[in-house]
Amino acid sequence: MSRIVMKFGGTSVADLDHIRNVALRVKRQIDMGDQVAVVVSAMAGVTNQLVGWCQALSPLHDAREYDTVVATGEQVTVGLLAIALQGLGIEARSWLGWQVPVMTDDAHGTARIQSIDGTDLIARMQAGQVPVVAGFQGVGSDRRITTLGRGGSDTSAVALAAAVHADRCDIYTDVDGVYTTDPRIVPRARKLAKISYEEMLELASVGAKVLQTRSVELAMKERVRVAVLSSFGAPDDASQGTLLVDEDEIVEKEVVAGIAYARDEAKVTVKHVPDRPGVAAAVFGPLAEAHVNVDMIVQNVSDDGTTDMTFTVAATELPRTLVVLEKARAAIGYTKLITDKDVAKISVVGMGMRSHAGVANKIFRTLAEKGINIEVRSTSEIKVSVLIKQDYTELAVRALHTAYGLDAS
Amino acid sequence: MSRIVMKFGGTSVADLDHIRNVALRVKRQIDMGDQVAVVVSAMAGVTNQLVGWCQALSPLHDAREYDTVVATGEQVTVGLLAIALQGLGIEARSWLGWQVPVMTDDAHGTARIQSIDGTDLIARMQAGQVPVVAGFQGVGSDRRITTLGRGGSDTSAVALAAAVHADRCDIYTDVDGVYTTDPRIVPRARKLAKISYEEMLELASVGAKVLQTRSVELAMKERVRVAVLSSFGAPDDASQGTLLVDEDEIVEKEVVAGIAYARDEAKVTVKHVPDRPGVAAAVFGPLAEAHVNVDMIVQNVSDDGTTDMTFTVAATELPRTLVVLEKARAAIGYTKLITDKDVAKISVVGMGMRSHAGVANKIFRTLAEKGINIEVRSTSEIKVSVLIKQDYTELAVRALHTAYGLDAS
Numbered sequence: 001m002s003r004i005v006m007k008f009g010g011t012s013v014a015d016l017d018h019i020r021n022v023a024l025r026v027k028r029q030i031d032m033g034d035q036v037a038v039v040v041s042a043m044a045g046v047t048n049q050l051v052g053w054c055q056a057l058s059p060l061h062d063a064r065e066y067d068t069v070v071a072t073g074e075q076v077t078v079g080l081l082a083i084a085l086q087g088l089g090i091e092a093r094s095w096l097g098w099q100v101p102v103m104t105d106d107a108h109g110t111a112r113i114q115s116i117d118g119t120d121l122i123a124r125m126q127a128g129q130v131p132v133v134a135g136f137q138g139v140g141s142d143r144r145i146t147t148l149g150r151g152g153s154d155t156s157a158v159a160l161a162a163a164v165h166a167d168r169c170d171i172y173t174d175v176d177g178v179y180t181t182d183p184r185i186v187p188r189a190r191k192l193a194k195i196s197y198e199e200m201l202e203l204a205s206v207g208a209k210v211l212q213t214r215s216v217e218l219a220m221k222e223r224v225r226v227a228v229l230s231s232f233g234a235p236d237d238a239s240q241g242t243l244l245v246d247e248d249e250i251v252e253k254e255v256v257a258g259i260a261y262a263r264d265e266a267k268v269t270v271k272h273v274p275d276r277p278g279v280a281a282a283v284f285g286p287l288a289e290a291h292v293n294v295d296m297i298v299q300n301v302s303d304d305g306t307t308d309m310t311f312t313v314a315a316t317e318l319p320r321t322l323v324v325l326e327k328a329r330a331a332i333g334y335t336k337l338i339t340d341k342d343v344a345k346i347s348v349v350g351m352g353m354r355s356h357a358g359v360a361n362k363i364f365r366t367l368a369e370k371g372i373n374i375e376v377r378s379t380s381e382i383k384v385s386v387l388i389k390q391d392y393t394e395l396a397v398r399a400l401h402t403a404y405g406l407d408a409s
Numbered sequence: 410m411s412r413i414v415m416k417f418g419g420t421s422v423a424d425l426d427h428i429r430n431v432a433l434r435v436k437r438q439i440d441m442g443d444q445v446a447v448v449v450s451a452m453a454g455v456t457n458q459l460v461g462w463c464q465a466l467s468p469l470h471d472a473r474e475y476d477t478v479v480a481t482g483e484q485v486t487v488g489l490l491a492i493a494l495q496g497l498g499i500e501a502r503s504w505l506g507w508q509v510p511v512m513t514d515d516a517h518g519t520a521r522i523q524s525i526d527g528t529d530l531i532a533r534m535q536a537g538q539v540p541v542v543a544g545f546q547g548v549g550s551d552r553r554i555t556t557l558g559r560g561g562s563d564t565s566a567v568a569l570a571a572a573v574h575a576d577r578c579d580i581y582t583d584v585d586g587v588y589t590t591d592p593r594i595v596p597r598a599r600k601l602a603k604i605s606y607e608e609m610l611e612l613a614s615v616g617a618k619v620l621q622t623r624s625v626e627l628a629m630k631e632r633v634r635v636a637v638l639s640s641f642g643a644p645d646d647a648s649q650g651t652l653l654v655d656e657d658e659i660v661e662k663e664v665v666a667g668i669a670y671a672r673d674e675a676k677v678t679v680k681h682v683p684d685r686p687g688v689a690a691a692v693f694g695p696l697a698e699a700h701v702n703v704d705m706i707v708q709n710v711s712d713d714g715t716t717d718m719t720f721t722v723a724a725t726e727l728p729r730t731l732v733v734l735e736k737a738r739a740a741i742g743y744t745k746l747i748t749d750k751d752v753a754k755i756s757v758v759g760m761g762m763r764s765h766a767g768v769a770n771k772i773f774r775t776l777a778e779k780g781i782n783i784e785v786r787s788t789s790e791i792k793v794s795v796l797i798k799q800d801y802t803e804l805a806v807r808a809l810h811t812a813y814g815l816d817a818s
Contacts, residue, residue, distance in 0.1 A: 016465055053489055056425055058496040065495075068503050069488035072481035079478035080462055086474075087467040094477050098507070099552060143508060 002167040003035040003125065007135065007157035010044035011174050012231035013077050022231070023084035025172070026130065030090060035125040037164060038092075039135045039157040040081055042073025063108035067137075067147045071097070074134035074153070082132045092130040095121070097137035097145065102156065104138035104146045111138055111146035112214075113155065118163030125164065133160055151212035158215045162222035169219070169226045170241075171211065176230030177242035178203070178210055180406040181259040185394050188407040191240075192257060196247040199257045202349040202383045211244075219244060247351055255352030255359060256404040259397050262345045263390055265295065266318040267375065270325065272306040272335040279332070283309050286328045292317050296345070296378040296387060306335075310376060312387060315341055343375065344393040347385040348400060360384045366403040372396055411576040412444040412534065416544065416566035419453035420583050421640035422486050431640070432493035434581070435539065439499060444534040446573060447501075448544045448566040449490055451482025472517035476546075476556045480506070483543035483562070491541045501539040504530070506546035506554065511565065513547035513555045520547055520555035521623075522564065527572030534573065542569055560621035567624045571631035578628070578635045579650075580620060585639030586651035587612070587619055589815040590668040594803050597816040600649075601666060605656040608666045611758040611792045620653075628653060656760055664761030664768060665813040668806050671754045672799055674704065675727040676784065679734065681715040681744040688741070692718050695737045701726050705754070705787040705796060715744075719785060721796060724750050752784065753802040756794040757809060769793045775812040781805055 006029060008022050022040070029036050041047075050070045054061045078094035085092035097104075100121070104111035121131050135153025140146045148155055154171060161169035177191040178200065195203075197220035204213045210228055219226045229241035247253075273279050280299070287294055297311040313321050318339060325337055353359045360377075363384055367374060372395065376387040388396055401407060415438060417431050431449075438445050450456075459479045463470045487503035494501035506513075509530070513520035530540050544562025549555045557564055563580060570578035586600040587609065604612075606629035613622045619637055628635045638650035656662075682688050689708070696703055706720040722730050727748060734746055762768045769786075772793055776783060781804065785796035797805055810816060 016462060019466070050485065053425060053485075054492060057428070057489055057492045061492045062495055065488040065491045065503055068491075068505070069485050072484045075481045075484070076459065076462075076478050079474040080466055082474045082477075083463060083466045083470045086471055094474055096477070096554075145505075 001033050001035065003037075003164060004029060005037050005039060005157055005161040005164065005166045005169045006172065007039040007153060007169065008041065008172045008231055009153065009174070010041040010047070012172050013040055013042075013081065014044040016080070019077070019080050019084050022081060022172075023088055023090075025231070026085060027088050027090060030130070037121060037125060037131045037133060037160060037166070038081065039133050039153060039160055040074065040077045041135050041153040042070075042077055046073040046076070064144050067108045067111075067145050071134070071137040071145045071147055074136050078132045078134045085130060085132065090130055091128055092132055093124075095131050095133045097134055098139035098143070100133065102133075102138035102159070104140055104148070106140040106142065106146070108140070108144075108146055110149040111140065113138060113148070113159045113218075116159055116163035118160070118165070121160075122164050151215075154212040154215035155218055158219045158222070158224050158226060161224045161226075162218070167225065169224050170229055171215075171226060172229050172231035173210065174230070174232065175210060175228070176233050176240065177228050179258070181397055181401050182261070185261075185397050186401045186407075189401065190406060190408045192242050194243045194245055194250050195257055196250055196351055197244055198247065198382055199349050199351055200244050202347065202380070203258055203260050216244065250351070253352045254350060255356045256348055256350035256406065258349055259400050259404070259406070260347045260349060261393055261397055262347075263393060264315045265312045265343060265345050265387070266315045266321075267310060267312050267340040267343050267387060268318070268321060268325075269338040269340075270309040270332065270334045271338060272302075272304075273309055274333050275301060275305055275307040279307065280309070282328070282332045283325075284311075286324050286331075287313075287321065290320060290324045292321050292324065296376045296385060298376045312343070312345070312376065342390045343387050344390045344396075345385055345387050346393070346396050346400065347383055348404065349383045351382055353382050353384070362403060363400060366399050367396055370395055370399050410442050410444065412446075412573060413438060414446050414448060414566055414570040414573065414575045414578045416448040416562060416578065416580045417450065417640055418562065418580075418582055419450040419456070421581055422449055422451075422490065423453040425489070428486070428489050428493050431490060431581075432497055432499075434640070435494060436497050436499060439539070446530060446534060446540045446542060446569060446575070447490065448542050448562060448569055449483065449486045450544050450562040451479075451486055455482040455485070473553050476517045476520075476554050480543070480546040480554045480556055483545050487541045487543045494539060494541065499539055500537055501541055502533075504540050504542045506543055507548035507552070509542060511542075511547035511568070513549055513557070515549040515551065515555070517549070517553075517555055519558040520549065522547060522557070522568045522627075525568055525572035527569070527574070530569075531573050560624075563621040563624035564627055567627045567631070567633050567635060570633045570635075571627070576634070578633050580635060580637050581640035582619065582637060583639070583641065584619060584637070585642050585649065586637050588667070590806055590810050591670070594670075594806050595810045595816075598810065599815060599817045601651050603652045603654055603659050604666055605659055605760055606653055607656065607791055608758050608760055609653050611756070611789070612667055612669050625653065659760070662761045663759060664765045665757055665759035665815065667758055668809050668813070668815070669756045669758060670802055670806055671756075672802060673724045674721045674752060674754050674796070675724040675730075676719060676721050676749040676752050676796060677727070677730060677734075678747040678749075679718040679741065679743045680747060681711075681713075682718055683742050684710060684714055684716040688716065689718070691737070691741045692734075693720075695733050695740075696722075696730065699729060699733045701730050701733060705785045705794060707785045721752070721754070721785065751799045752796050753799045753805075754794055754796050755802070755805050755809065756792055757813065758792045760791055762791050762793070771812060772809060775808050776805055779804055779808050
């Protein structure tokens with residue numbers, strides 16, 4: 001007997017037929033003798049409609065009222081799924097965030113879970129009841145409804161799994177696991193049976209959007225075993241997804257777990273900045289104040305006493321970045337700004353990098369052999385990222401996937 | 410300065426434009442210097458969709474889950490209206506049933522309000538805040554969401570008005586008041602400036618569905634002054650509706666306040682029942698046990714020691730009525746059942762009947778003059794009802810409207 005939290009996203013509960021299928025999947029888990037709690041999102045499309053209504057009435061709407069409105073999406077789904085489960089003879093009941101309660105801070109729209117008291121839910125699960133818990137929502141200190149921000153249901157599920165001491169948190173999604181890279185680019189990409197939290201975090205932050213980043217951080221902190229599974233696969237596939245676990249649980253560590261790419265960054269070069277102490281602060285200070293998140297940074301010194309600062313930002317933040325830098329032009333003293341959205345960031349991620357030298361070198365050599373120029377590079381303990389021309393994305397990903405021995409045989 | 414509860418139904422908040430209009434109407438009330446709380450229903454059509462989903466998943470769905478699902482309709486509207494009000498510079502906040510709290514019994518789907526603590530809301534209204542309260546919903550003893558049954562938002566508004574000691578409860582609806590009869594049948598029907606709770610109750614129960622019956626009962630019990638107003642009328646019409654008040658407030662009592670009709674009844678005749686003591690109980694006992702509501706009753710004794718029992722039920726309950734009577738055939742000992750759905754009930758309602766003799770006689774004489782046969786008749790303290798052939802409905806209503814001097818000049 002295990003205790004399992006099963007989480008289903010919006011596409012898995014998109015309509016009544018899908019909700020019936022989710023109920024059947026939950027029943028199969030129960031029939032295996034497990035204790036089950038379920039976390040669900042809103043029916044696909046519903047949240048967008050509710051958000052649209054709030055924005056249409058007032059672009060600067062009260063986030064507390066926004067939360068009251070959008071939280072109804074999950075409220076509908078938990079009630080309907082409880083009804084569907086009861087129709088299969090399963091004792092089920094819905095739980096809203098304020099009923100559990102899922103206590104959060106008061107940052108409406110982007111609230112963070114502070115505590116979940118799982119005592120009552122555990123007692124009910126032990127008595128054979130299936131709690132159906134609304135994801136994405138909680139309640140703040142003033143008893144008003146809060147929401148966790150987009151993708152927050154993953155975090156709800158992991159937090160609930162920690163609160164009820166679940167053996168596993170199964171995240172059902174529209175992919176069937178975490179792959180060594182995007183199978184649309186590399187048909188020979190392999191599904192990973194296990195991946196460490198740290199690797200998953202790095203992959204999530206560079207574009208492999210299987211799980212919300214915060215849910216992975218929470219799983220790592222609370223040591224919750226998370227399985228990523230397909231909600232559309234055959235029933236027997238339930239154990240066939242990817243398991244997120246502590247590094248210690250992965251006995252045979254691959255040097256490289258996967259290759260990720262992101263095409264939504266933009267490169268900015270600030271030309272001919274006087275090369276004096278504090279110049280980096282002059283450039284990046286104003287950007288930090290404007291909450292522009294700067295990613296990769298490289299600095300080239302030239303002979304004439306000036307330097308070129310090159311960095312990347314999210315493409316969506318490029319207009320704001322330019323506004324900030326134009327304002328700071330006098331203070332920085334640069335001659336011109338050059339921007340380039342025609343770039344892609346390729347990242348090689350793996351725990352094994354810590355103990356294996358030469359990983360970065362292999363990247364540079366592999367790309368050089370294919371004639372791909374590296375514009376910016378950055379490294380962390382378990383990740384090496386390079387910025388290249390966007391046209392070369394597929395070529396680079398395929399070459400690296402092969403070079404690191406990740407291709408399926 | 411008055412304290413006003415304003416209630417808007419589903420057609421008044423049918424879409425974002427309507428919600429903006431409601432916000433403007435609330436603003437006008439505030440600009441007049443009044444303290445205002447608002448009660449709203451779900452956007453028109455939303456509740457039907459939610460109910461349909463529950464029924465599609467399971468015809469015998471858990472009423473607690475049903476309530477969780479359908480209560481979201483009002484939750485969306487309160488959030489959106491609060492946003493719209495804030496957009497007009499008004500300090501507003503939404504209140505869900507469990508937040509106020511509106512305490513109800515645990516009869517999910519048809520819950521009754523037990524108590525509303527208005528202290529906090531009064532303090533906020535005095536401080537200039539506009540509470541926007543979800544109608545139709547409350548919370549039960551186990552902290553689960555309850556709903557009051559169809560039309561329950563009227564009752565929510567009246568109960569809230571009592572709890573915050575409001576000077577008036579304004580019910581905005583798609584008619585602009587209570588008329589002496591249906592203006593579609595009698596163009597010269599007059600809008601009543603005032604009507605007593607008792608008269609309104611009798612009119613509501615015989616087909617003039619302006620207000621939910623329970624809300625009128627509650628207004629009478631709590632002595633809440635209720636105004637029925639059009640949400641689509643010109644702004645200046647706000648004082649032009651019909652005011653429900655205590656009988657004592659109506660100085661010039663009309664003998665007759667209005668003429669109502671109902672075409673959704675069916676007549677049942679149980680033929681040749683042995684005329685012995687207890688025979689009425691033999692017929693009506695099984696119907697009461699089956700929760701069939703019997704309305705008008707008449708008994709004709711014949712020469713042969715048998716009697717014919719004739720009564721009316723709601724047309725929708727006719728099939729069930731026949732099943733019950735067929736089962737009880739041996740016990741009752743009748744020869745056959747005759748049914749007739751081709752009937753209409755015409756009711757004349759007025760406080761003045763108590764002190765004026767001859768009201769009933771005038772009905773019988775008026776209908777006789779038009780050649781209309783009365784099949785069944787029943788009287789209460791302030792109401793006389795007759796059952797006639799349905800074809801004569803309009804003729805009868807018009808003749809009575811004129812006979813009682815109700816025609817507008």
